[in-house]
Structure formats: structure tokens, C-alpha cells
Amino acid sequence: MTLLESRSRTSRSSHGGTAEDSRxxxxxxxxxxxxxxxxxxxxxxxxxxxxxxxxxxxxxxxxxxxxxxxxxxxxxxxxxxxxxxxxxxxxxxxxxxxxxxxxxxxxxxxxxxxxxxxxxxxxxxxxxxxxxxxxxxxxxxQSSTDREAKYGASTQDIDHDSVADQVGSRLEAEAVVRCLETLTETQQESVRLAYYGGLTYREVAERLNAAVPTIKSRIRDGLIRLKTCLGVS
Amino acid sequence: MTETNSGRNGRSGSFGDTVAVDLASGRAVDLAELYALDALTDEERQAIEQYMSAAPAAERTEFFDRVRQARETLARTFRIEEQPPADLFDRIVAQLPVQGSGPDAGTPAPPASGHIAGGQFAPRQPASGQPAGAQPAGGDELAQARQRREERRRPGGTRRWLAGVAAAAAIALGGVGVGSYVADQNDPMNQVVRAGDLREASVDVAGGGTATLLISSSEDAAVVKMNGVPAPPAGKVYQMWLIPKDGSAPVSQGLMDEEALSKPAVVEGISSAAALGITVEPAGGSQSPTLPTVAAAPLGA
CATH class of the missing domain: 1.10.1740.10 (RNA polymerase sigma factor, region 2, helix turn helix motif)
Incomplete structure (x- = not known):
């Protein structure tokens, strides 16, 4: 059985509305x-x-x-x-x-x-x-100050990231974790702040009290390193 | 990799303070990751797009290639998931502009047909012909009656469609819950699932399966259904808790043994609770939850 077949079968069964529906x-x-x-x-x-x-x-x-x-x-x-x-x-x-x-x-x-x-x-x-x-x-x-505050709060209760818990995507999740670890902490922090915080590079720089060109480099280098590690081509 | 600003490909020197400086100094391509990450102001984004529209083809190709790769990378890296409210899909469908063929484009089509079937209201049905939302075992009159009620309430069959598609309302009733509620129309479970403000949330249970919650603020209650959750270890039970918003101690909502797992349960008094938690406890239950929880679902609207 190919994955596609299994997927469409699952999908069909969910149309029937059984209590055992897969997500x-x-x-x-x-x-x-x-x-x-x-x-x-x-x-x-x-x-x-x-x-x-x-x-x-x-x-x-x-x-x-x-x-x-x-x-x-x-x-x-x-x-x-x-x-x-x-x-x-x-x-x-x-x-x-x-x-x-x-x-x-x-x-x-x-x-x-x-x-x-x-x-x-x-x-x-x-x-x-x-x-x-x-x-x-x-x-x-929201003002960027609010976003930063909320971002800070939201990172406290990590995480309803159910993906990481699901067996099906565990290997992928592990690859991501492994690849994230190849980034410096400051690279990770900058990319996360921009992605989940919705901050511009300038706001990230202000938030981290770092020079603007430095933050630009961290984001660029961090994403390129991630890309290389994950084998995105 | 260092934090010096040297270009990766031996390209020109450092990033500047502004995007305009970067564009002017030939570093446009190095802005690809910032662009993909939406880490720019609208004005900067426009400046880059304008620059690229006039840039040599090779530079433009390199830039958008890197943007594409960065976006793939982001989509694979940040994978947080959360179940949207059960009625959200319905709301979206209600807003769909008519597209393509026919006046009935706004009418839900049967899924298997693969095209808009004008005027055809057939719900998603398994081969057996049971209504969507009924247990495959069939004979669940209560679920069928509930579905008929829902269909009356909701014009256009949208509800039916939703029930089939999102499985939101697919929890068939008729089982006896933790509190031994009799399944008639006046029982709390029915009142919850018939509530107009029903929301669905689903959380994964550590160890396997999911817990689905049908939440109604107006009824101040939720129906909890475990799907594919393994039996608790020998000598243990699952215990449900409401975690109060005010930070006070979690309040036990009852125990679930292997048998109770297969039946939906009603939890009442959710308005003062921030979340519902499920833990594994010794048989007989505990006064306070043993952490970690195997599942936790926020209840806040």
C-alpha cells in the first residue's frame, strides 16, 4: 500500500464520520x-x-x-x-x-x-x-512592544506543538530539532522572533539590543544553515 | 559561522543599516531570507520587489530561488499545530464567493464526485448508506435524530457537509458517560452537543490517540471523547481535571477506566476553568494530579 492510498482511504473513512477518525x-x-x-x-x-x-x-x-x-x-x-x-x-x-x-x-x-x-x-x-x-x-x-511581551508569554507555555508528539512526524521533527541545533543560539533567537513574533529585523535588533546589520546576518545565516541541514534544494 | 557581516559567497562587505543601502551596495540577493521571513516593513518589501523587477535575470532568479528555499525551510521548521474551532470551516464556506460553474457553487457537493454537483445535497455517506455522523455500527437512533435536528436547524446542508468533512460533530452519542448520564434529550450531553456555540478542540494524548472536546460556553460544559487512546496501565486510571483560571488547585472531574474510555463524558462548570487536563493516576484516583498530564486542552474562548 502506498502512502497515498492509505491517505485517501483514511480520508474516505473520515467522510463517513466514524468516531475513530484520523486527523x-x-x-x-x-x-x-x-x-x-x-x-x-x-x-x-x-x-x-x-x-x-x-x-x-x-x-x-x-x-x-x-x-x-x-x-x-x-x-x-x-x-x-x-x-x-x-x-x-x-x-x-x-x-x-x-x-x-x-x-x-x-x-x-x-x-x-x-x-x-x-x-x-x-x-x-x-x-x-x-x-x-x-x-x-x-x-x-498591536504595537511591537505588545507583540514582544506576548511573544515572551507565549514561549513560556511551549507547547501545543502536537506535531512533535505524533509518531508520524517524529523523525521529521527530530531532523528539525537536530538542524536547529546547528544554529547558534542567537541565530535561532533572531529567526524565531521574526517568525513567531512578527517582528521586522529592525525590531528584532531593538529587542535584542544588537546592531541592525548583525541581526540581518544572523537571520540570513541561520536560515541558510537550516536549509542546508534539512537538505532543502 | 561567525557573526561578522561578510557575505557567504565572498560577496561584497557588510549588510548596511537599511534595505536601501543594501540594494545600493549590490547585496539585494542577500535580502532573500529576510524577505521570505516577512521580517521587513511594507516599504522595504516594495523597494526590493521594485529593484528585482528591473534587475538582471540572473540576479532575479538567484534571489527568488533563495526566497523559495527559505520558505520551504520555514514551512518545515515551524510546524506548530492547533485545531481550529469546529465551526470555522462552516464560516469560511459561508463566505466563499461563487466561483466557476453554476448557481449552486455555494452548495456543498458530495466529496467523491470531484466536481460541483448543482442542486445535489447528498451528504457524505459511507457505502452502507448511513448518515454521516452515525457510528458505522449503525442503529444509533439518537445520533441520527440529532443529525436530523441539526439539518433542520442549518439551511443548505452546510452542517451536514461539515459533519462529514471535519468530523466535528461525528461523535455519536448513546454511550453512558462517566457520570452515568442517561442519554435522552434532556441529558447534559445532549444539551451540550446541541448548543449553538459548539466548538471543537482536539488534543493528542501522550501514549497515543486523541481527546476531542466539544465545548459550549452557553452550556458551561464540554463533552470529552477519547479516540484511540490505549487503556491505562494495570492498576491505573485516567483522571480528568479542570484547571481553574484563578490558579487554584485543579478540580477532579472523574475517573476513566478502560471501559469508560469508549464513552463520551460531560464536564460541567468550564467557565471558571482555563484548561482541561488528563492524568494517569492510581486506581481510585488522586486528590491532586500527578504530572505530567497526558493531555491538556485549553478551554478559553
Whole structure:
């Protein structure tokens, strides 16, 4: 059984609304529980979810571009936890996060036909839209001081990052952790502040009391190091 | 890697203080990561885009290649997830502009068809023909009755669609909860799941499975359903707690043994609680939770 088959099967069963519905993040579990799944396949599924999920999401986006609501529903089911999770982390406020998530998916509906698989993975496309929306919203609704304070607070209660807990993505999560560790602490801090805090490089510099060019370098070097470690090409 | 500002490819010297300086000094490509991270002001972003639109093709390609890679990297690195409220998808669908074909584009289509089926309201159904939301074992009249009520309440079948798609309302009732509630229309569980302000949250349970909460502020209660959660270890039980907003001690909401795990449970009095926690405790339960929790769900609206 290929991962794709298992995924679509899971997806179908959830349409039936059984109490044992799998969640999108659990999908890889299905593979891991498949006795005959070749190890290499399971490995690929968990350490490199982009390949298969990407394919599915690309297909769905193509259908959404033609106005297919069922595809839209499945796309939402597979990705809404990511979009909402990021919005909550950046915006903290639940209502703002819901509004932002709503805007993101409306944008998906309207712009799906513009998605170009050659220009990047669907998840990257989606998270780019999501982050941009969340950042726009947080910058217009809160002062940077508030954001910093809230960011500080939000990092205290790490973490409902369920991904890290799910068996299916554990290897991928481990790779990320391992790669994050190749960054200096200051690089990590700067990238995180910009990503989850919604701060500009200048605000990061002010917050960390560092020179502006230094922060620019940390962010650039940190992301390049991460990219290299994760093998993003 | 050091924190000197030397370019990685032996490119020109340091970053400047402003994006304008960087663009002027030939470091445009080195701004790709900041651009991908949205760590720029709108004005800076526009300045970069304007620069790139006029830049030599090679430079432009290199820049957007690095932007793309940085975005992939970010999408793989920051993977936080949180279950949105159960009704959010419904709200989104309600706002969808009509797109593509037909006046019924706003009408939920059956999922398997892969296209908009004008005027067709068929809900997502398993092959057996049971309504979405019913247990596959079938015969759950209560769940079916509930679904009929929901369909009456919600025009256009959107609710049905949601039920099938997001599985939000897919918790079939009829089981007897921790508190031995009789499953009739007046029981607390039914009142919760029929509440107009129902929200869904789902959290992973350490050790496997998830706990799904259907939360209603108006009913001041939540229904908790464990999905695929393994039985507690021998001699242990799961214990549910409400963690009060005011920082006072967690309040036990009851125990769940292996048998109770399969049944939804009602937790009342959630308005004063910040979160619901589940712990593993010795048989008979504990006065205070033994940490760490195996699951914790925020209840705040």
C-alpha cells in the first residue's frame, strides 16, 4: 500500500464520520502500522512528508482552482491545524487567529489556480500566505512592544506543538530539532522572533539590543544553515 | 559561522543599516531570507520587489530561488499545530464567493464526485448508506435524530457537509458517560452537543490517540471523547481535571477506566476553568494530579 492510498482511504473513512477518525497529522501513523510497508517507504513518509503530502495538496489545489468544494474541504482538513496553529502563535488572540485563518482559506479558494508547483511546495505556498496574513494582522493591531511581551508569554507555555508528539512526524521533527541545533543560539533567537513574533529585523535588533546589520546576518545565516541541514534544494 | 557581516559567497562587505543601502551596495540577493521571513516593513518589501523587477535575470532568479528555499525551510521548521474551532470551516464556506460553474457553487457537493454537483445535497455517506455522523455500527437512533435536528436547524446542508468533512460533530452519542448520564434529550450531553456555540478542540494524548472536546460556553460544559487512546496501565486510571483560571488547585472531574474510555463524558462548570487536563493516576484516583498530564486542552474562548 502506498502512502497515498492509505491517505485517501483514511480520508474516505473520515467522510463517513466514524468516531475513530484520523486527523491529518496522524496519517503517517497509518503507514507505520501497515505491517508490510517497506521500511524505506515508512522512512520516507515520516522524514520527508513533503513528497507525498505535497503531491496530494497540489492535486487538491488544482481542483480547487476549478471551483471544487470537496477538494477545498479536504485541503482544509489536511492543513487547517497548521494555519490556525501558526496564527495562534503569532497573534495569540483566538478571535484574530480565527479571522486570519478564515482570510487565508478564502485566499486559497480564490488563488488556488495561481499556485505553481514549480515555484515551491503547496505547504510552503500556504504557510507563506498564512505568515504574511498573520504578520500583517499583528502589526496593524498591536504595537511591537505588545507583540514582544506576548511573544515572551507565549514561549513560556511551549507547547501545543502536537506535531512533535505524533509518531508520524517524529523523525521529521527530530531532523528539525537536530538542524536547529546547528544554529547558534542567537541565530535561532533572531529567526524565531521574526517568525513567531512578527517582528521586522529592525525590531528584532531593538529587542535584542544588537546592531541592525548583525541581526540581518544572523537571520540570513541561520536560515541558510537550516536549509542546508534539512537538505532543502 | 561567525557573526561578522561578510557575505557567504565572498560577496561584497557588510549588510548596511537599511534595505536601501543594501540594494545600493549590490547585496539585494542577500535580502532573500529576510524577505521570505516577512521580517521587513511594507516599504522595504516594495523597494526590493521594485529593484528585482528591473534587475538582471540572473540576479532575479538567484534571489527568488533563495526566497523559495527559505520558505520551504520555514514551512518545515515551524510546524506548530492547533485545531481550529469546529465551526470555522462552516464560516469560511459561508463566505466563499461563487466561483466557476453554476448557481449552486455555494452548495456543498458530495466529496467523491470531484466536481460541483448543482442542486445535489447528498451528504457524505459511507457505502452502507448511513448518515454521516452515525457510528458505522449503525442503529444509533439518537445520533441520527440529532443529525436530523441539526439539518433542520442549518439551511443548505452546510452542517451536514461539515459533519462529514471535519468530523466535528461525528461523535455519536448513546454511550453512558462517566457520570452515568442517561442519554435522552434532556441529558447534559445532549444539551451540550446541541448548543449553538459548539466548538471543537482536539488534543493528542501522550501514549497515543486523541481527546476531542466539544465545548459550549452557553452550556458551561464540554463533552470529552477519547479516540484511540490505549487503556491505562494495570492498576491505573485516567483522571480528568479542570484547571481553574484563578490558579487554584485543579478540580477532579472523574475517573476513566478502560471501559469508560469508549464513552463520551460531560464536564460541567468550564467557565471558571482555563484548561482541561488528563492524568494517569492510581486506581481510585488522586486528590491532586500527578504530572505530567497526558493531555491538556485549553478551554478559553
Amino acid at each position: 491529518p497529522g496522524d496519517l503517517c501513523l497509518v503507514v507505520m502500522e501497515t505491517p508490510n510497508a517497506p521500511h524505506s517507504e515508512a522512512q520516507a513518509a515520516v522524514s520527508d512528508p513533503p513528497a507525498d503530502l505535497s503531491h496530494r495538496l497540489s492535486v487538491l489545489l488544482e481542483s480547487i482552482g476549478r471551483g471544487d468544494q470537496a477538494a477545498f474541504a479536504e485541503f482544509y482538513q489536511l492543513t487547517s491545524r497548521r494555519v490556525f496553529g501558526m496564527a495562534r502563535r503569532v497573534l495569540i488572540d483566538p478571535e484574530l487567529s480565527e479571522d486570519t485563518t478564515q482570510e487565508v482559506f478564502l485566499q486559497v479558494w480564490q488563488n488556488a489556480s495561481k499556485f505553481d508547483p514549480k515555484a515551491g511546495s503547496p505547504l510552503s505556498w500556504l504557510m507563506t500566505i498564512s505568515h504574511r496574513r498573520a504578520v500583517d494582522r499583528v502589526r496593524s493591531s
